[in-house]
Amino acid sequence: MATSSPAQRIGVVGYGHLGQYLVERILKEGAGLGLTLAFVWNRNSDKLKGSVPAELILDDLSAFADRRCDVIVEVCHPKIAKDFGSHFLSQAHFLVGSPSALSDPELNHKLRQAAERHGRTLYVPSGALWGGQDIQRLSDSGALKAVFVRMSKHPSCFRLTGDTLSDWTEGEGRRVLFSGSVADLCPLAPNNVNTMAAAAMAAGTLGFSGVRGEIVSDTALRDYHVVEVEVTGVNGFSVRTVRRNPAQLGAVTGSATYNSFWSSLLVCKGHGGRVYLC
Ligand SMILES: NC(=O)c1ccc[n+]([C@@H]2O[C@H](COP(=O)([O-])OP(=O)(O)OC[C@H]3O[C@@H](n4cnc5c(N)ncnc54)[C@H](O)[C@@H]3O)[C@@H](O)[C@H]2O)c1
The missing domain is CATH 3.30.360.10 (Dihydrodipicolinate Reductase; domain 2)
Incomplete structure (x- = not known):
């Protein structure tokens, strides 16, 4: 008998324009695509109340591992990649929505190493980049x-x-x-x-x-x-x-970039311990 694989659990860090867009699409379309929302974090959690189901709100980002994510998406601020990037990669694939953070050579090196060590993929979304x-x-x-x-x-x-x-x-x-x-x-x-x-x-x-x-x-x-x-x-x-x-x-952010970001998320199924442009 064929068994269907469990839904991929996504954690969303940041609830600004991009975060809201992604959360809404995961809640609406995720089931049909094998995606489910594991948590949403925002530095001000009041913004989440009323629009995100209470059980999906994560109050303390350092407790992210309890939500057992397959992919963590940062759509917040470069600081998050700096403070949490290697922790995220120790538990899940990491889609870094603010890749400008990686211009810091030390952080760049640290995240590449963490990806390699844990066999998890550091995904970089192409955004508005063609080719x-x-x-x-x-x-x-x-x-x-x-x-x-x-x-x-x-x-x-x-x-x-x-x-x-x-x-x-x-x-x-x-x-x-x-x-x-x-x-x-x-x-x-x-x-x-x-x-x-x-x-x-x-x-x-x-x-x-x-x-x-x-x-x-x-x-x-x-x-x-x-x-x-x-x-x-x-x-x-x-x-x-x-x-x-x-x-x-x-x-x-250009409107086509929102769609591009969604397509990037759909690629994050695991590509080994390395950086992958998606
Ligand atoms: N890769 C791409 O193509 C692409 C495209 C658009 C935006 N981005 C990046 O994604 C991120 C989110 O974009 P957006 O358009 O949703 O922005 P936004 O300003 O609408 O939302 C950002 C959210 O993060 C929060 N935030 C800001 N600074 C913070 C900090 N220091 N610590 C914790 N939380 C903080 C804000 O309160 C807000 O909820 C930005 O870094 C942006 O540069 C990337």
Whole structure:
């Protein structure tokens, strides 16, 4: 007699835009897809009351192991990967929604090691990155020479540390805010560069300091974000993609990225003790 495998248990850390989206979809569609919600944590648990069943609310994140998860998804803040990433990987696969955290070489190393040691997968969502797996394959084959990612958005869509963009005015047009290594860019715009961080993880041979990134403010981009990726390989190989990601004015995350994130979660079935772009 055929036996069906038990549902995959998902823990969601963070209940902002992405967290709410994922929780709602797991509750609505999870049963048909073999997914079940094991817990939801938010630093302010009042936000969860009324919308998440009480038995699924986790008050103390350090008690996450009691919920026996197969996958833990961070959709919160890079700090969570830093404080809990290796603990999560000791118990479950870990989908790191804020991969800009991995620009810290020490944390990057620690999480790779934890994945290897425990045989669990550190998943990096592709987000708005097109062709991430192709970049990873090129890197793995030793044929990758350079990766450049430019993200252009309306100024209201940027959340920068410092006051780089405090003086923008409607109609001013295009302004390059930063151009340089993704390693230097991540601390400057941690919420805007997850896609570039995914590119840096895919391009393992180049890493965060070798992948170049540029962020551009453009008041003409009222309805979408633009993500351009230029990849250079050996013997004159090159690829250039331009992605238009529909987004509401002021939104950090493009609407297509929510769907992309959901697709990433569905990939997290276990790919061994390593990093896997999904
Ligand atoms: N990988 C991707 O493609 C991608 C796409 C969108 C967002 N993100 C990242 O995912 C995370 C969540 O995005 P979002 O759009 O849902 O953001 P959001 O601001 O809507 O929600 C973030 C949630 O985390 C909480 N939070 C913020 N800082 C915290 C901290 N230091 N400690 C504990 N909790 C904290 C907030 O209270 C909120 O509930 C962000 O880090 C964002 O950069 C990644």
